[in-house]
Amino acid sequence: MNEVIRTMQAHRSYRSYLDKQVDESQLEHIIQCVQAAPSWINGQQVSIIAVKEPERKQKLAMLCGNQKYVEEAPVFLVFCLDFYRAYLASQMEGTPFEISNNIDTLLVGATDVGIALGTAVTASESFGLGTVAIGGIRRNLEEVIEELNLPPYVLPVAGLCIGHPAEDPGLKPRLPEEAVVHEEQYQQDLLPALENYNTTYRAYLEERSKGSRSGTWTEAVANFYSKQYYQGIEEALKKQQLPHSK
Structure with missing residues (x-):
């Protein structure tokens, strides 16, 4: 097993951080890894807002549902699907810009964000840093958009706390492989695998919480x-x- 595989298989979410800044050179390497990741048509439909200012982190923590680790992490990255650059490209080239009526736009942008966020997690962990992904950035979307001064065609999809771990939360058990990986066609008889996983998951919760x-x-x-x-x-x-149903 090589070091990359070992790092990825040891992934866990950290919600407690030391009062220690993330080295700027490490953060730069993390961003460079994200930019090297694949994207649809090489459109690079992702932007990252790096938030370090305490007051802004505090406000975003509140908007995310009072998640204190957003405030406590030295760096909070907000990953946005971004078609604003594509809009500017269309303006520069004098071509129509039709994404507002194309629902596939959301799939493309969300996929690119997922790839980017996963890449950032692995890159961060390679430096011994801890992370936790934050879906709560979508809890109060319009306020987050205003706080981050986002232009049209840009939408926050996920956040990522990055910092030096204060404690090890341990590995969380995952679904059994047979519930996730299918040979040739989707195997729909998943109830036995889910029932077995429920037993494992319950035991994990009880042990982790000491029965609480x-x-x-x-x-x-x-x-x-x-x-x-x-x-x-x-x-x-x-x-x-962006595309919407109303």
Whole structure:
């Protein structure tokens, strides 16, 4: 096993950081790795807002749902799908710009953001830094857009805390491979694998919390998707002139 594989398989989410800054040269290498990652048509449909100012981190932590580690991490990166540069390219070349009516735009942008964020996680961990991805950046989208001064065609999709870990949260068990990887065609009989995983997941929660928490993976996921978690997504898409249903 090489060092890259070892690092990736040891991934965990860190929500507690030392009071120590991230070296600027390390951060620059992380950004360079993100820029080297693949993107659709080489359109490079991602922008990163690096937030280090304490007051702005504090405000973003509140907008993310009072997630204190956003404020406490030395660096908070906001990953945005970005078609503003494509818009400028269309202006420069005198061609129509039709992304607002093309729902595939959102798939392209979100995919590019996912690749970029995953790349940043691996690059950060190669330096011994800890990270945690923050979907809560979408909780109050319009306020985040205003705070970050985002132009049209740009939308925050995910955040990433980066810092020096204060404690090791341990590895969280993942779904069994047979529930994730399929040979040739999707194998739909997943209930036995999910039931087995529920047993593993419950044991992990109880051990990690010393008995104060319990529950299963299916309970957690089913509860999450039983309602619309974030409000205002459609309105933010409309404001940014991106595809929306209303």
